[in-house]
Amino acid sequence: MLPRVRILNAHKRFGKLEAVRGASLEVQKGEVVLVIGPSGSGKSTLLRCVNRLEHLNSGEIWIDEELVSDPHVDVRHIREEVGMVFQSFNLFPHLSALGNITMAPRIVKKMPKEQAEAVGLALLERVGLADKVKSYPDQLSGGQQQRVAIARALAMNPKVMLFDEPTSALDPEMIKEVLDVMVQLAKDGMTMLVVSHEMGFARAAAHKVIFMDNGEVIETGPPEELFSSPREERTRRFLKHIL
Amino acid sequence: MAEVKKPRIEVSDGALIPEKGEKATFTAWRISFFGAMALLVLLPFVSPHPYRQIIAFLPDGILATFEVTVLSIVFALFLGLITGLGRISRVKIINRIATIYVEVIRGIPLLVQLFYIYYAMGKIVQVPRLVAAITAMTVCYGAYLGEIFRAGIQAVPKGQMEAALALGMSRWQAMRRIILPQTIKIVLPPVGNEFIALLKDSSLVSILAVADLLRRGREYASKTFYYFETYTVVALVYLVLTLFFSKLVSLMEERLNRRAP
Numbered sequence: 001m002l003p004r005v006r007i008l009n010a011h012k013r014f015g016k017l018e019a020v021r022g023a024s025l026e027v028q029k030g031e032v033v034l035v036i037g038p039s040g041s042g043k044s045t046l047l048r049c050v051n052r053l054e055h056l057n058s059g060e061i062w063i064d065e066e067l068v069s070d071p072h073v074d075v076r077h078i079r080e081e082v083g084m085v086f087q088s089f090n091l092f093p094h095l096s097a098l099g100n101i102t103m104a105p106r107i108v109k110k111m112p113k114e115q116a117e118a119v120g121l122a123l124l125e126r127v128g129l130a131d132k133v134k135s136y137p138d139q140l141s142g143g144q145q146q147r148v149a150i151a152r153a154l155a156m157n158p159k160v161m162l163f164d165e166p167t168s169a170l171d172p173e174m175i176k177e178v179l180d181v182m183v184q185l186a187k188d189g190m191t192m193l194v195v196s197h198e199m200g201f202a203r204a205a206a207h208k209v210i211f212m213d214n215g216e217v218i219e220t221g222p223p224e225e226l227f228s229s230p231r232e233e234r235t236r237r238f239l240k241h242i243l
Numbered sequence: 244m245a246e247v248k249k250p251r252i253e254v255s256d257g258a259l260i261p262e263k264g265e266k267a268t269f270t271a272w273r274i275s276f277f278g279a280m281a282l283l284v285l286l287p288f289v290s291p292h293p294y295r296q297i298i299a300f301l302p303d304g305i306l307a308t309f310e311v312t313v314l315s316i317v318f319a320l321f322l323g324l325i326t327g328l329g330r331i332s333r334v335k336i337i338n339r340i341a342t343i344y345v346e347v348i349r350g351i352p353l354l355v356q357l358f359y360i361y362y363a364m365g366k367i368v369q370v371p372r373l374v375a376a377i378t379a380m381t382v383c384y385g386a387y388l389g390e391i392f393r394a395g396i397q398a399v400p401k402g403q404m405e406a407a408l409a410l411g412m413s414r415w416q417a418m419r420r421i422i423l424p425q426t427i428k429i430v431l432p433p434v435g436n437e438f439i440a441l442l443k444d445s446s447l448v449s450i451l452a453v454a455d456l457l458r459r460g461r462e463y464a465s466k467t468f469y470y471f472e473t474y475t476v477v478a479l480v481y482l483v484l485t486l487f488f489s490k491l492v493s494l495m496e497e498r499l500n501r502r503a504p
Contacts, residue, residue: 051409080411090406094424103420104410149406156410 002064004029004160004191005050010059010069012045012215019045021215022059027160032192034202034223037212038238043195046212047162050193051082063159080108083153087165089145091137091152097124098133101152109156116155123151127181143174147181154185161185163194179204197242199227211235276486279479286476293469297460297476304459305480311373311445311455315380316438322381323388328418330393341389348386354447356383361451376448384441388434395430396422428499435492439485446481456480 005027012020020042027033035043048054050061052068052075061068068078092100101120105111111119124130127147137145146166153161163182167175179201186192186205194201202209202223209226211219211234219226219235227243230236287294329341348356360382361375370378399422407417449458460477464470 053405053409076411076413079409082409084406084409086402086406086409088400088402090400090402092403092406092421092425094428104407104412107416107420108411152410 001029003027003062004031004064005193006060006062007046007050008060008062010046010049010061011057012042012049012054013057019215020049020056023212023215023217024059025210025217025220027191027193029191030189031207032186032190032194032205033208033210034206035193035195035210035212036197036202036238036242037218041212042215043212044164047084047164047193047195050160050162051079051084053084076108080156081159083156083158083161085146085149085153085161085163085166087168089137089142089149089169091145091149093137096134096136097129097140097148097151100137100148101155104152105155119155120151123154124148126154126184127151128177141174142170143177146170146174146178150178150181150185160191160193163192163196165195167196167198199243202227211238213238272486272490275482276490279482279486283476283479283483293467293472294476296467297463297469297473300463301456301459301476301480304454304456305484307373307454307458308442308445308456308484311376311380311448311453312438312442314377315384315445316441318377318381319384319388319437319441320434322385323392326385326389327392327396330389331396345386345389348383349390353379353383353444354450357447357451372448372451372453376451376453380441380445380448384437388437391430391433391437392426395426395433398429399425431492431496431499435489435496438492439488442485442488443481 003026005025007023007025010020010023011018023042023046025033025035035047037043045054049056050063050068052073055071056069059069063078063081066078067073092103095103098117098120101123102111102113102116105116105119106113121130121133124133127150129144129147129151132140132144132148135144137148140148150161150166166182167178170178175198179198182192182194182201183205192205194206196202206223209221209223210217211226211230211232213234219230219232221230226235227239230239283298287298326341326344329337330345332338332341351359357376357379360379361370361372364370365375396418403421403425404414404417407421408414412420445455446457449455449461452458454462456477460473464473467473
């Protein structure tokens, strides 16, 4: 079966800096893949190429049968199918929690207001925020904001969800509530590509862990294997720092 | 936590708008506003001649000043928004045109622009004085407002556009639904200042013999030689108007802050 996401020999340069140099990876349907690596290793950049917030210099990215990295592809169509959760949440501050969630379905998918709101309410319930429907982002804690952001991405009914360090900006006591939502999402069969160093999440939900360094994929393996007996010296050195 | 700090353009230069919680400024506003009002009411009683006549003579001028100010600001807001969007456009030619417009207009005094549009351009197309006046004010303030809109749009964190695009919105949808609503809140204080500045600068159009407040005052004074009395009233009326609008802007600002936190 065709993998949901396939990245082949991806290269991305910013001026002289080569952020991604020849990375390849696959995410199967329903699989949860965690990408780890030191800062500046190109993991976020790679993630941002999947929904075309960045454009590859060379290489290919496929989602099912669609060549995402094709310069002539309908970028908006790609983004409709790929949900993204950011490190800094990026909720829309002038809209309520529900407004944040219903905006894109309404204006991108042209969903009627009532239907979008029903979807939004169900999603807020799913992330445990049924009582925060009318709250504005600055009335929510970081953890709550990130959960709304996850609901917002889910409202577009994406084929795959990208998480770009979703818990890095959170206070420690709020990390768990976000990870719980992500673990539940994984259990429900969502395809997920996650940049994060949360070992708890890796153990609870990840099927595969990918270690990136210097814009390259160094090592791939099941979490318990990669964490306990990494094959590569660079992986070992990195894990020593974070474990 | 990341990104909790809200962007805000601080404009202290010539700002008449009282800050919320700034007790001293507020009191200063009250003293100036009610003081000016009291003088306008009392003077005709204390010295009916010539103040009653002056006050009867000016309302037409106030209306003309209003007309010039309101029409100019409406058109200038429109032009400014387009200019601001042009200044951040990724289309080179649009960006260049907007930038040149801003640079050229900001480099020429408003008074010269007024002369230029009415007298110099008048060689080619003769337009009515009022139209020339409003055009000049619009073109001039459009450039300043364009810069305010540009700064306001750029003050919205980059993540907002990214989040909107990531949800599948087009650039224009993201601009209209996500970025501009946030921009309005950021630019309201400086736009309010421009509005008040424009109200004051509208007195320049009297040079084209548009019968605005200042022009009416001048007509009356040169007829009767009551220079001191006439210009005192003219100044007081301008002061009441600007203070009234500065208060209005600060109230609007407060309401915007309350409604959508």
